[in-house]
Amino acid sequence: MSSLAEYAWLVPVFPAAAFAVLTAMGRGAGRGGAWIGTLASLASLVLSLMLAGQRLSGTAVEYSNHFDWIRAGGFTLSLGYEVTNLTVLMLVVVSLVSFLVNLYSHGYMKDDERISTFFAYVALFSSSMLGLVLSYNLLTMYIFWELVGVCSFLLVGFYFRKPEAKAAAKKAFIVTRIGDIGLLIAILLLFWYMPNHSLDFTEIHNVFGTQTGVISMGITTLIALLIFLGAVGKSGQFPLHVWLPDAMEGPTPISALIHAATMVAAGVFLVTRTFDIFEASQAAMTTVAVIGAFTAIFAATIGLAQNDIKRILAYSTVSQLGYMMLALGVGSETGAMFHLFTHAFFKALLFLGAGSVIHAVHTQDIREMGGLGRKMKITAGTFGIGALALSGIPPFAGFWSKDAVLAAALEANPIYFIVGVIAAFFTALYMARLFFLVFAGSPRGASHAHESPAVMTVPLLVLAVLAVIAGFVQTPFSEWFGEWLFPGAEEEHASVLVIVVSIVAGLLGIYLGWLIYAKGSVRRDVVSSRMPGLVRLLERKYYVDELYDLVFVRPLGGLGKLLNVIDDYVVDGAVRVVGQSASAIGRLNTRLQSGQLQTYALTALIGLVILALAIAGRRFW
Amino acid sequence: MNMLASYLTLAAVLFCIGLYGVITKRNAIIVLLSVELMLNAVNLNLIAFAKYGVQPSITGQIFSLFTMTVAAAEAAVGVAILVAVYRSRASVNVDEFDELRR
């Protein structure tokens, strides 16, 4: 039976092959080509499920395999894959979401002339993410990490003719690259500090997990923080969250893929994989928790003031990722992975639902929507389930996972808990706002909206089901999930307090939203009329983009221009001066050549005198 | 020895006068003559050394004979060239011989 794990490497290879085929075929592949991508992702899904089945049966041992990639004298850099419960879980999530997105895109993208290119990108994206998940060491992970980044760049910039898409794609890549630098330096540090220059996760676990003190505290903290920087970039944590909302310029299925299962999950997954390093350093843990908690509430508040349906969802993603980081920071791997797991489904559901809406009304501004619930019943229903899950209303999946996170937070520090609860309240509020504005009330603007085709609604239904049931794998009453994933890890048991408070926060948020946006008993400008500055601050996302522009982009541009001037006038100027000094001697000579014989003679005589004086003078020097 | 010094001084003075003439005189003929003056300074030197030198020998005098002869040939050629130049320039002013320059 263990033989199946040996073929785990095929999981990412299927979509990679699809990418190669589609690229080779070029645009000629057309819609037929799209099915190649879908089939490949189906193959990945099937294989992942089979792997999962084997692991669930409990008989399989962890399997890893690797080969030497580069040999450089004493060092060997190897690549490889590893099959554990964690990786298999991620494989299933990624390949499932990826398959559903594939399916959905057949409907969403059917009129696009570059549909085969789109599917090629998606295939590469899935492949990279699957590869990342399977990685057995940090180097392998880094390689796929970067590939994920570039794929997201390609997909975000898919509508390349739109200047916004171009800018967003660029931003996505560059901002995440800041994090990548952290990760790269962390890898370099680990390479030189680890015994035998090893980068495998197993070895990392052995070295850091056992607290042998091989690596000093300072270095451990540094490594952990640098790895976290990578995760911050990828998972859109403050202060590198700025790319994520902009990434909504890509086609909506891509947003689902990026936000639900692939790119953003990579950061959390990375921290989970190297969790031993973090656990070895309290400072790093605190940093993770603080950043996570702050991001959770920070993004949630921004989400309150946005009007673009996808941007709201994007900020909710940032916020939810903050929860996951918070969970990690307070030492609950299970909580983080659990929330990641459930979030993958309901966030994919929400994005695909949003896509369905956009597909129908051709706008993304929620102020121009309304009353869609009657025309798009499936979409509305499934979206509602997703929204409830996100708001943390039992029995939907999000409730259980958020609960786990909050429980861990409360145990660690009540402040984290309070922040988490407030963020949960905001989450419920903006989701209610979103839902009621879009689906309730009367139509504003687009009127001829209709339900999407089956190829789009089926994935919605599947995800809706998952959004309902996925939470039951880990409840306060049964902790099967955590034990399966992280055997031996201690978990906090959710207390009644946590459950009650979180439910109340969620319901309160929804109620308030209903009052404002559906019932209309509270005026919408109740806040904006009193505190216009605050609303403006939220609408402009706390001016973080502007701040970056002011602090980094402009100075860099200025520095570049300055260096350009220096390069032209100082560096090259020095070269020119050297050249001109040769020329100047030449000019001097030319001036001497006046044609006057006697000038020549006089020059010669002066030269002779100088020479004689110099030679003689040398003696007395 | 005293004798030698005065001869050498005289020769040096002559040489310098010649050099001065070459550098400053505008008339080409005088320039040529100045060159001859320098050569004569050499002759004086040679003969002084031949008589009062460290190791007096006849060679110096022989040398000066050669010098005189050759200088005469040189002067002849010089004047001939000057004549040719005068034909095209109608001037023997050295300052005006500056068509070749830069």
Place this chain on the structure above:
Amino acid sequence: MEAVQTLTWSDAWYLSPEITLSLFAVALACLDLFLPKRWNRNFIGWLTVLGLAVAAAFVVWLLIDMKNAGTEDPTAGFHNLLGGSYRIDDFGGLLKLVFLGASGFIVLASLGSVRSKDVPIKGEFYYLMLPAALGAMVMSSSGDLITLYVGLELLSITTYVLVGARKNSGISGEAAFKYLVTGGAASAFILYGMSFLYGITGTTNIFMIGNALGDAVESYRALIYVAFFLMTAGFAMKLALAPFHAWAADVYQGAPTPVTSFLAVVSKGAAFAMLYRIFMNSAYFVQDPAVQKDLYLGLSVLSAAAMIVGTAGALRQRNVKRLLALSGVANAGILIIPLTLHLTPVHTSLFSEFVYYLIAYAFMNIGAFAVLTVVARGSGDETLSGFAGLYHRAPWTAAGMTVLLCSLAGLPVTGGFLGKLFILFGTVQTHIYWLAAILLATTVVSYAVYFSFIRQMYMRSGTLEGGLRIPFPAGLSIWICVAATLALGFLPKPVLGWIDGLFSIQYDFWAQ
């Protein structure tokens, strides 16, 4: 004093090259005088070439002869004639070959390409080359200051006339006059210096001067300085080392191109011969190391100044002849380097370095001047723009010129490159790095100079249409020069091996 030695018939054999040249010179002068005016004088040119070739053959014969004799008894490798005032040795022999060959190629290149408008009296023009070459030979062979001086003046006076050969041209006369005055003053300086040397040592024999100087340095230090500084100044003027070089550009420009070529190669080479001979036999024996160092340092400084000024000056020069004159200034600076290097047990090859570069220099300069003659003949333009579009008009000539220019610039694989390389190796062996650095730096700057020709030839379009007519003798000499330049670059072994086989500092410089 030894007894006066007279010339014997057996001595005449050793003088055969010189005698040949004199005979040819006299015969051709008479021929030119008695032949009717309407006859074309070109054949006199051919006869001149013949005379030079015969003389060269004699030189080779003598060299081989001495080589054979020298294998048993090294002292038979040289002959003193006329009480040591004339000396037949390998130093002289090799340089004579260079002078004769160079003169031959110059005459060859000028055949058919010198316009009668420029040189009205062609016969005179050709046969005057012979006494000039003779003068150069005497200079390289003399063992006595007097002989040296006579040779020098023979060369100088003949070239004064040659420079002024275009009688009706104002600039030719002006050039001749300038050359004459400068040359005369230079001679005066050299002679004045020599007179002091004679005064200190009591002899004019170069070999005895060396012996005498060794003892004299104690009491006559100041006079030694005076003597050598005056001579150095004189030679610097003759060689056109900076800052004594200003006349060269004017004279080169005013002279007919073949004469310019002769001045650049033969006159300069002969002056070098003289300088090497004197310094190696006198300054080298000054027993006070400080004084000796000063004397050589003076030369090094002049060499550096010449390289810098020559190259920089050429950068801004548009007239090709003036440009080549300044390039000649720089090259004179390079040619003097081997002399300024110390003789150490690991570095004794100064003569090979010097002669090899001189040979390479001769070929590339003669070739370049020949191309200039041909090009200027077509366009009447002696500035750089005369070369514009040459590649389109005469691709092969342009290619040949490119080789010559690469050699002048010291780019591989040419004679100029290897010549510079050997000199450079010498400076490195003797640890005179500053001179090496200046040599290298000026060489690189000179790329800009020489490649401005290439820019004109290949990258600009000229105003002239149609092909370029190249007279056969000129074409022949151009291609011989190109081939020789390349051969010197690729296969220097025969030449260098030959020089090394013949030449020995012990016997060819010092032995009496």
Place this chain on the structure above:
Amino acid sequence: MIEDIPVLSLILLSPLVGLLIVLLLPGQRSNWLRTAAVVFTLIPLALSLWLFASFQPGAGGAAYAEHYTWLSIPLNKEMVNGGSMNLNFDYSLSVDGISLPLLLLTAIVSTMAALASVHIRKRWKLFYVLFLLLETGMYGVFLARDLIEFFIFFELTLIPMFFLIGIWGYYGREKAATRFLVYNGLGSAAMLLAFLILIATAGFTAVQQDTGFQIDFSGSYDVLLKNLADPASYANNASAEMADLGLYLSDSLKWTAFVLLLVAFGVKIPIFPFHTWMLRVHTEAPPSIVMIHSGVLLKMGVYGLIRFGAFLLPAQLESWSTAIAILGVINILYGAVLACVQKEFKLVLAYSSISHMGIVLLGIASLNEAGLEGALYQSVSHGLISALLFLIVGSLYERTNTTQLDELGGLAKSVPFLSGILLTAGLASLGLPGLSGFVGEFLSFLGLFGSMKWITAIGVFGILFAAVYVLRSVLNITYGPLKEPFAGIKDARFIEAVPMVALTALIVLLGVYPSVLTDVMQHGFGGLLEQISQRTGG
């Protein structure tokens, strides 16, 4: 039997044969000329591929070597003790793990550039003659094992480049050509001086004979390597007396020689502040020549620095390693920041080359196997990537007549293939894993990080800026609204597409399977590190 075929000479000389054939062809037949040129670049390509495939790292020493004496010049006879002295320069060719990858790179880039020369519109014959001469020079540089021979080939690349820039370049071509020549000439001059110092003080063998010492100075790299590795032996051979005469390489001279070499190759690489010449070349030369220039010629500097700096003078390299690393970081950041603000695509690429060569310097400064392999790998990879980029630039310029970034835009619409390749090349250039650029960068950083953590960490920021300038420029060209004048332009022709696809494939291959090169390189660097640890008293 295989051993009897002089493969190296064939590689070196086949372009010269091609040159002769091109000379004989009629000048108006551009197709014939190009075909001949391409064929004669394919021959060395095939040979070097075969050499690469059959290369056996375990064979020890130089696996394939040819050696003929070129010159043996007697220096003068008046030697001390009546001995004799010769100066020998050889025609000596050899490949090892360091030169072989670069040789292959040369062959590949030359072939691609020959194919890419379809854009040349005039004077084809002269173009291909010079092109083949340039190719010979490049092969010679990587094959030569005699210092003077190396120098000659190094210089030999200058002359054709001068013509190629000056005749077929853009508006400022003549100035660019002259500047290229003089600037690189200065570099070469420094190199020659360093070489001669090495030869004159350490490059000789001294044999005691009846009549005295026979001393043979030689440009041979092997002799130098042996003598420098074991100074005691050669100095003893030549006796103390010889050492007094300067036949001994003192530490200060070693230092001088190393600095000279650093300057010499620093100009070529180029190291800040010696880089301004190459900006002109990048912007003014015709694209197919920039392919060669950026693809191969810059690597000659890297090769020289490794071959002569690292192998001959490892102790000096070590004491200079911090400085080199700092220079590398300056190169990386300076080049990158400047690349971010350029308005002209070719200038972006030029500055990006500076930045990338900085990474090479980091690798060299690391003085360990990972770093040195990284430096070499980065060189090969950058060679391929920049060749590809300029190939695209050539094709784009032919269609749009501009390389100004703000005049271009939206080309992905009208020329999707070119845009796709451009994007791929750009991604390779910014060091995306899976493409060749990453491996070299990673290895270089990895190597240097072992010894200089802070410097490396600062240098790593270069990859961030790389992302900025690559995306800024590439996206400006390909993304965004399609500019009106470019609506009708056609995508790449087959003959343009072939080299692009080939180069892209190689970039991917090297990115995915780096062992194909690193295993060969590993052999080349094997001996060096032992030496370094021995000589630096480790």
